[in-house]
Amino acid sequence: MIFALDFFLRRLSQGVVIVLLVALLIFTLLRIVPGDPVRIMLGPMTSPSVMEETAKRLGLRDPIPFQFGRYLLQVVHGDFGHSFIRSAQGGSTGGSRGQDTFDTANRASVSELIRNTLPYSLLLAGLGVLFSLIIALPVGIAAGLNSGRWPDRVALYLSSVLVSLPNVWLGVVFILVFSAKTGWLPAIGYQGVSYAILPALVLAVELAPVMIRSISVSVASNLLENYVAVGQVRGLSRYRIITHHVLRNASIPLLNLLGIQIVGMLLGGLFVVEYIFNYPGIGLLMINAVFQRDFPIIQAVGILACVVLVCINIIVDFAATTIDRRLQY
């Protein structure tokens, strides 16, 4: 219990520092790169003086540290602010809005936008991980148990092929083959779970090679451990050693992989895949926000992604320590 308390206090305080640094980085970069959100908000016909007035009203001309402090205070109170571009009706992206109609009440709450899109992304990510496990577990375990033999080579070749497929290209090919040509699955937008299958398969193809490699290496190295030989001497069957000991111990690196690489890859992959499939998740929200320089959405999604990564890492490390008490994080 004390161990858990100490672990979480230490790791959470480290996590807060990481999130703060990432938030500051995103916040500053957004204000340095070219692309003025006020131009997009108010449109081409707006006079420079009106643009300046609006920018000042939004606090965009204040010094960056001052803007950041104000933003943090807002976030601490649970308020991620309102979108610069999206309307309160929540349905639109786009700008060129009149300056006199540009008030907070008319703009969508960022928290609400994230709440509305997050379930779609969670569904997609969940299916993506599920499909990748369905591919990676049998292939990776078979490769690990038969190190140096044909299942190992098949796993290597398969991983090499899958890792070489760019998800942008694969998404387009999947839509063409499985939706446009054969009509087997719907592909664009979202009207039900079936719409998440093709984009999830694209994600799975991206995730599976990393998983296959990690599982096969982990299983193979566990087979070389002393406890396997000891188990055999004690009369345990190979089947029992593998299912009750090797696979369990081999799952620790997989857990770490899930925490560090897989969630990171998912976050990156979701943005691309959701854009190609016009899938209404948090990735599409983010991509459109970047195109439109919708700072409040970019900041909130960036911070959220960082928080998720930090939390997943803490949970995974805790889980690994719980499974094997010899590990210290």
Place this chain on the structure above:
Amino acid sequence: MDQTRRQFLGSASAVAAAGLSVSSPLTGRAYAQGKKTVVLASMGPVTGNWDPTSHTTLGQLSFESFIFSHLTRSPMQEGKADEIQPDLATSWKLIDPNTLEFVLRKGVKFHDGKEFTAEDVKATMQYASQSSRPAAAWYPGPVDVEIVDPYTVRLHTEKYGYPASAYWFVASFLPMLSAKDVADPKTLEKRPNGTGPFKYIETDGDRNIIRANDDYYGGRPKIDEVVYAYVPDSNTRVLGLLNGQYQIIERLEPEQYQTLAKNPDVVVHRGLSTENKYLHFRCNKPPFDDVRIRQAACHAIDRQQILALMGDAAQPSSCYVSPMKWGFIDIPGYPDFNPELSQKLLADAGFPGGKGLPELEYITSIGFYAKTKEYGELIAAMLGEQGFNVKLSVLEPAAWEQAIYRRADGQGPGHMCDVGWITGSPEPDLVLRPNWDSKAALICGVNDPEIDAVLDKERNAATPDERIKILQTETFPMIAKKVPSFSLFSAVNFHGMSKNMKGVYFFPNGPIDLSKAELT
């Protein structure tokens, strides 16, 4: 509180399974069967503020055309740019140079049931033309509207110093609002209420849903429902058309148009747009503050090569407005490719062979218009051949949009910008004034009293015949002589649709008329 590993893994699996099951409410959203629904994949978003005078967004202008009607209708067909058809007005005439009369159609109702009468025209026109409205730049200026009787209005412009004929073409662009809504701006912003063929139903994410107006004065549309979906990526739009999820898609790339043209399951449409593409010179800073340098640059550019590169996506034109605009003419003496003349002008300006000229930044975009990067490189190379030292800056749309317009200090970055200008009416002033009148000159920053004078002269002409003569013999030639900008070509729009769509009309500025369309 100690847990065994088995218990821990068991709990983790349960949490994961619960996480997946949470998503189940997302399933089962099905649309009603038997309805004739058209999903239109749009490249432009809407703002969500439904007051048509509050924005200048292309996507929303197109969406509004389903819901709102106008006094007149301009089909803007090539060769017949000045054709005007009756819509909410059945006839119109100039009473005198400062008075324009419209006789209104009877028995028309707004979607909320209110009858359309002269008071709605008065409220709409007086509201939209206020200079404080964000879209006021579309309209010639303030106007007084006199209600002669419930179905006749007269527009008076004398007090404001410009002729009433300035509203001749704009009447087919200004959406008619209900006077009741104009009096209550909050309601006006909240939902669109027009007299058009489709009624607004709801907004669902990036999809706006409209349904056929049973009481439409032109007859109920045969399509029951239109889903206007914002789909930013052109590949996704094409794939959605190919797999049958979309029935109409906007803004194809030229290569996509060529590929789809060979597909028997889809129909493609190619139409000249109201948009010209311009190379704007920053006229308020060296070296392009010298007209000779601007002329030298224009004579260095071989537009035939640009057209060859653009293929289907461009049409030759030598004018500051598109052939779909009233007054268009291929301007006699428009700068042609003439390297000798370019060299002579450079030498006259004190930069023989381009020696001594600073590095010139040419700002263009990628992902917004067709092939801008490709023809930008071509132009930079052609200018380089004459001694101009050009640096091409290719920016993504948001950065490009910030870069092209002049800032509060009157200056903008770079020396040349690639920009198009699309407007929804045959009226040429919607292009000419924002770009070359020194009071605006949003991009090039030209400040030339002679150009201002010929712009005012054409606008203040007493009759359309006189105006078109001034435009073609004085205004356009003057701009071509001073070349604050160089019009490169007229842009072409590409659309794709399912082969079972019939009777669709594509306006050259973007909107699509589905009031007579069928989905077989």
